[in-house]
Amino acid sequence: MAIEVLEIDPKEALIRKTPGSKRFFEEAQQVMPGGVTANIKYFDPYPIIMGEANGSRLRDIDGNPYIDYLLCYGALMLGHGHFRITNAVLKQMMNKGTTIFGTPHELEVEMAKKLIHLYRGIEQVRYTNSGTEATLLAVRLACAYTGKDKIAKFEGHYHGGYEQVLVSVNPPLDLAGEEEEPQSIPESAGVTDYHLQHTISLPFNQLEATEKILRKNADELAAVIIEPVQGGFIPAKKEFLAGLRKITDELNIVLIFDEVKTGFRVALGGAQEHYQIKPDLTTLGKVLGGGFPIGVVGGKKEIMEISSPQGKRDALDISSANVKPSKSDVLFHSGTYNGHPSILAAGLATIEVLEETDSYQQIILATERLKNGINDVFNAYRVPGKTIGLGSIFNVVITDHPVQNYRDMVKSQIGLRKELDYELLNLGIYTKPLNRYSVSLSHTEKEIQYTIDAYDMALKRMKRRGIF
Ligand SMILES: Cc1ncc(COP(=O)(O)O)c(C=O)c1O
Incomplete structure (x- = not known):
């Protein structure tokens, strides 16, 4: 994948490419508390406003495409608009x-x-x-x-x-x-x-x-x-x-x-x-x-x-x-x-x-492939990140320690994970910052590979910026 290497703060980069979301959110705040209808949907500096979806893809109102791993907090197991x-x-x-x-x-x-x-x-x-x-x-x-x-x-x-x-x-x-x-x-x-x-x-x-x-x-x-x-x-x-x-x-x-x-x-x-x-x-x-x-x-x-x-x-x-x-x-x-x-x-x-034959297994295999790919990228950069989960949901946790409960999560490197999420958003990988990942039947091999490559690019950028 050809991804331009940006060395500016990823939140700043996101603001530059989402002027429509920014404008919309300013209006939204006038008519809804915090500009959202569910508190979980807010994130800093403003949530990205989506305009279209198809399969595993979202497109925001500025026309930026994303591969969706939020999938309406896991609900869309077949993807969008099956x-x-x-x-x-x-x-x-x-x-x-x-x-x-x-x-x-x-x-x-x-x-x-x-x-x-x-x-x-x-x-x-x-x-x-x-x-x-x-x-x-x-x-x-x-x-x-x-x-x-x-x-x-x-x-x-x-x-x-x-x-x-x-x-x-x-x-x-x-x-x-x-x-x-x-x-x-x-x-x-x-x-x-x-x-x-x-x-x-x-x-x-x-x-x-x-x-x-x-x-x-x-x-x-x-x-x-x-x-x-x-x-x-x-x-x-x-x-x-x-x-x-x-x-x-x-x-x-x-x-x-x-x-x-x-x-x-x-x-x-x-x-x-x-x-x-x-x-x-x-x-x-x-x-x-x-x-x-x-x-x-x-x-x-x-x-x-x-x-x-x-x-x-x-x-x-x-x-x-x-x-x-x-x-x-x-x-x-x-x-x-x-x-x-x-x-x-x-x-x-x-x-x-x-x-139906293979559907379920296909989703599980795609999830495993993605988890393994992300783990490999973390290893390559010597960052103690790992994927944790069962079936078709997982999360990315950056820590040296085993994760068995809430307190282990709090002690993980949440700041680093957040930074990574904003880099990934810029690269077109969507989940709400710090949220878990869900995979759907619509996620193709190509999209999974793109996501793994995006992880590689995100960590490369973070390293250049001296984040780790
Ligand atoms: C485990 C669990 N229970 C209950 C709920 C609440 O479901 P809903 O958002 O449909 O009200 C959620 C939502 O994320 C959940 O994850």
Whole structure:
């Protein structure tokens, strides 16, 4: 690849080539707080505004092309605008005469059967509109099932944007206490002491310390919620997850695998397939919607059935008004768009393609090739960078030390990684700075090689600028 060797600061270079994004962002800030609709989409000096996409490619509004490894935070496993998804959605809307029935329909059952077949922990499902809603419902189910009112989550794990889980996602280490007994730290304005008292923090990949905390709080703990692969890229140790399963069983604590990132990506049947562990509840999202918003809670029938409205008092039923509340009331779950048929058509098309011979393997092989290529480039420059991950997601971490949890990530060379990301953005490799990489069926051999070459060029530039 012929790449001009620039020796100016990469952020400055990015500003020079994205005047349209800069202008647009100035306007955006007038009408949206911080100029974004999701805080995660902001980065310095301003997010790049995309105008078009196709396959593994993005093009910004200034016409600059990028190979996309953000892929809508992992959702687009077939890439942008895959014809099978587009066709499935159009067919659903044209042949069935509507975008949404607003009633039960056939695809809800079709998708449910598919998920029950693929995910060992799923016996029944409920649909939601996002991963956030899915974990929210899973936590409520766990509280109702056990009659307890606290949950435990692991430090550094993200489960969506509501108070009970906006705890210790990226806590400052000087506030977060001992590694083996992390403190619960609020992650947002509006997270109150009540939530901190009801969400206990756990140390990921440390079985003994986790067990100690769980035993101490067992009488109050309804659930442990976990990303079985932290942030989608730090794998749980096998014996850690197996031990967690055993302890939660013994203590009558519902084990929730939040597979919003790992679902379909670590294996078709998620991390639970990879680890051969059956959680009590599973949450899914992202890939499942083929690029449209969706979430799912699936799990043991005896837990899921609590939300069955048959013969029970329900919040949206006026005839319940004179029935006294009781512990056997239905667990409330509703949503105008739950089980949206156009979205389920997109999701079913996605799974269909992934199940076809070679598709899945092709994505895994492309990911492995990219990871190996990046590792080789780091070695060549004697920079202690490495790729970490399972299946078709990984992250690039620059450190000499093993990475097993959030604190190891914080101690890695984050500044260097950021510098590298801005160099790569200039070279047309897109992921949000510091974000993980996801690979799709649309990434070709040529694009993977281009990316590896771009890593080489980025490190060459950094070396010339005396960054390492
Ligand atoms: C593990 C995990 N859980 C939950 C969520 C929230 O999903 P959503 O953004 O669809 O609300 C995310 C989103 O990134 C996630 O990665």
